[in-house]
Amino acid sequence: MSRHSGTEVLRYTAFSADPEGGNPAGVVLDASGLDDAAMLAVAAELGYSESAFLTGRSEPGGAEAQDGTGGTGAQDGGRTPAAREYTIRYFSPKAEVPFCGHATVATALALAERDGPGDLVFRTPAGTVPVTVTREGAELRATLTSVEPDVLDIAPDDLAEALAALDWPAADLDPALPPRIAFAGARHLVLAAATRERLADLSYDFARLEALMHRLNLTTLQLVWRQAPDVFHVRDPFPVGGVVEDPATGAAAAAFGAYLRDRSLVPGTAVLTLHQGEDMGRPGTLTVELRADDARVRVSGTGARIGD
Numbered sequence: 001m002s003r004h005s006g007t008e009v010l011r012y013t014a015f016s017a018d019p020e021g022g023n024p025a026g027v028v029l030d031a032s033g034l035d036d037a038a039m040l041a042v043a044a045e046l047g048y049s050e051s052a053f054l055t056g057r058s059e060p061g062g063a064e065a066q067d068g069t070g071g072t073g074a075q076d077g078g079r080t081p082a083a084r085e086y087t088i089r090y091f092s093p094k095a096e097v098p099f100c101g102h103a104t105v106a107t108a109l110a111l112a113e114r115d116g117p118g119d120l121v122f123r124t125p126a127g128t129v130p131v132t133v134t135r136e137g138a139e140l141r142a143t144l145t146s147v148e149p150d151v152l153d154i155a156p157d158d159l160a161e162a163l164a165a166l167d168w169p170a171a172d173l174d175p176a177l178p179p180r181i182a183f184a185g186a187r188h189l190v191l192a193a194a195t196r197e198r199l200a201d202l203s204y205d206f207a208r209l210e211a212l213m214h215r216l217n218l219t220t221l222q223l224v225w226r227q228a229p230d231v232f233h234v235r236d237p238f239p240v241g242g243v244v245e246d247p248a249t250g251a252a253a254a255a256f257g258a259y260l261r262d263r264s265l266v267p268g269t270a271v272l273t274l275h276q277g278e279d280m281g282r283p284g285t286l287t288v289e290l291r292a293d294d295a296r297v298r299v300s301g302t303g304a305r306i307g308d
Contacts, residue, residue: 007034007042009051012106015248015284015301017139021277022284023248024306025103026051027110031089036096043091049238049246050090052103058085058123083119083130084111090124092241097219099126099185101144101250101299108133108142109303126185143289143300144250146184149258154181154189158216162189165209166221166237172198177226177265184254184297186219188236192226199225200279202235202245210239222252222259227275230266232256234276247277248284250299257288257297268292 002009009026016022026046031039031053043051088107090100108120112133117140120131127147134141154162159179163170168191173179177192193199202223209221220236227233234256236246246252253274260266267290274286289298 007031007038009042009046010110011046011306012109012303013284013306014102014105014109014250014303015276015286016282017302017304019304019306021282022301022303023102023246023277023282024048025100025106027103027107028053029107029110029114031055039089039091040096044093047093049241049243050092050097050100050103052100052107053089053091054086054107055089056087058087081118083121084115085121085123086111088122088124092238092243094240094242096125097186097241099124099129099147099251101185101252101254102246102248104129104131104144105142105250105301105303108144109140112140112142113305124185129185139302141300141302143298144254146254146258146297146299148295149182149184149255149297151183151259151262152181154179154216158212161212162191162209162221165212166191166202166204168193168198174226177224178263180259180263181216181218182222182255182259182262184251184258186251186255187217188220188222188252188255189216189218190222190224190256190259192224196225196227196233199223199233199235202237202279204237206239206244209237213240220246220249220252222249222256224256230270231273232275233278234274235279236276245280247280247282248286248301249276250286250301253286253288253299254297257290257299261290266290
């Protein structure tokens with residue numbers, strides 16, 4: 001545990017059991033006394049792509065709290081305990097964001113280490129996000145369930161501007177995975193590279209891409225390369241958050257799962273593996289689950305406490 005601007009901050013990485021891998025996030029388990037400016041200051045001082053702040057806790061047991069959490073909590077006398085409910089907010093070093101998957105996973109793991117595994121409900125600015133934490137051997141694993149997703153077309157001029165900012169020729173895109181804007185709590189532009197080499201060569205115009213993303217209300221670009229039918233390598237430029245690249249992006253993974261289903265590029269029920277962070281030296285793995293009977297997307301991964 002460390003202190004930033006007088007606030008106790010935990011540091012966890014998400015989507016890797018190695019503290020040197022995955023995506024680090026700051027976690028403040030009691031931010032009830034912090035205003036917006038204070039939370040932004042903590043996130044900026046910490047310098048991670050996002051930090052999460054629990055600003056309140058609700059009494060468990062409401063119908064919404066028990067809906068869709070996955071039902072893997074421990075049994076107590078034959079009765080499943082109600083999910084623990086929290087209000088959560090997310091800040092990058094530059095601004096508040098509506099939803100952050102890796103910081104959600106990090107927070108869930110921090111709560112599980114303190115209170116034990118089970119079902120949680122996070123009330124985010126984007127909507128209600130159930131999370132289930134289970135223990136697998138020595139590791140904890142968190143699975144979040146996204147809000148209802150959506151997939152939208154992108155205007156040709158906006159696509160051309162995105163490619164120009166990336167310095168990606170249109171011929172380097174994979175025609176089997178057409179560009180779209182996908183949402184599962186935050187908006188992401190999905191662009192598929194035709195080769196792993198194209199994905200690895202990322203050097204973009206920061207200010208130009210940031211301006212376009214602000215105009216389109218994008219949180220990241222989800223750049224992908226398809227290695228196998230259910231295995232992808234991904235990268236996420238994040239200039240609107242004040243960082244060049246996000247190492248492991250749960251919100252974008254959920255949006256990408258929705259995109260693949262919307263385009264009928266995977267079966268209605270599928271489990272996908274996303275590898276991210278390799279090109280940054282922080283490898284992580286995100287598991288994306290689609291269910292034919294549920295429009296929402298599940299994203300899961302391990303994590304680790306980062307020492308002070």
